[in-house]
Amino acid sequence: MAFFRTVSLSDAPPAIDGRDVVLRWPDAGDYPAWSRLRDISRNFLIPWEPAWPADDLTRSAYRRRIKRYAEDQRNDLSYSFFIFRKLDDALVGGLTLANIRRGVAQTGSLGYWMGEPYARQGYMTSAVRAIAPFAFGALGLHRIEAACIPSNAASTRLLEKCGFRREGLARQYLCINGVWHDHLLFARLRDDPAP
Ligand SMILES: CC(C)(COP(=O)(O)OP(=O)(O)OC[C@H]1O[C@@H](n2cnc3c(N)ncnc32)[C@H](O)[C@@H]1OP(=O)(O)O)[C@@H](O)C(=O)NCCC(=O)NCCS
Numbered sequence: 001m002a003f004f005r006t007v008s009l010s011d012a013p014p015a016i017d018g019r020d021v022v023l024r025w026p027d028a029g030d031y032p033a034w035s036r037l038r039d040i041s042r043n044f045l046i047p048w049e050p051a052w053p054a055d056d057l058t059r060s061a062y063r064r065r066i067k068r069y070a071e072d073q074r075n076d077l078s079y080s081f082f083i084f085r086k087l088d089d090a091l092v093g094g095l096t097l098a099n100i101r102r103g104v105a106q107t108g109s110l111g112y113w114m115g116e117p118y119a120r121q122g123y124m125t126s127a128v129r130a131i132a133p134f135a136f137g138a139l140g141l142h143r144i145e146a147a148c149i150p151s152n153a154a155s156t157r158l159l160e161k162c163g164f165r166r167e168g169l170a171r172q173y174l175c176i177n178g179v180w181h182d183h184l185l186f187a188r189l190r191d192d193p194a195p
Helices: 028-040 042-048 059-074 123-138 153-161
Strands: 021-024 079-085 091-101 107-114 143-148 165-176 179-189
Touching (some): 059 079, 079 123, 091 123, 107 123, 143 153
Parallel strands (some): 107 143
Antiparallel strands (some): 079 091, 091 107, 143 179
């Protein structure tokens, strides 16, 4: 029965084409661009992300990260992408569809980050809009969830622009930068109109 199926893409998912970005599976060769971008964006990102381990930007931690991404994808748990600007193939950010739950849920949680030099140029809007057909089509999900700290105006606006609806407030939902924060919960359903 289609509703209860478990979907797994045995190899790396295909690149996903957005308006002005392409979403591609991260690989070892992306390390220099990824570490440089995360490093220069550190102060911009850390207030909104889980605490960064001390060795986060090292090559060995990156190798472990890539290995984990591949394992999670093989097991249909999580799908991670890097976002590249079409104009010049620059790595601009990342997006992950994580915590995939099958059975009667058929849902996943969306997370994302944009490198500071590329923020507020519409790239994440393009990326989130492009991931929806993959999530609802290739992965067969029924629902995509997302959560953000209420003071995160950029994330809230992004989700609203991309057709997500606000569903409530979850108390101390995620530990962000070392502190448990209440989060606004958003979701987009397969049958919701595309923005
Ligand atoms: C949230 C984030 C991914 C948005 O990426 P982005 O590429 O800048 O988003 P876009 O350019 O597509 O903008 C989406 C909307 O958000 C608005 N926006 C972006 N940054 C904003 C800010 N600092 N304040 C208010 N609105 C903002 C944009 O203006 C746009 O709305 P509009 O078209 O009505 O003007 C990025 O700001 C980021 O990585 N922030 C730090 C980490 C983070 O918050 N991660 C998510 C945790 S839930």
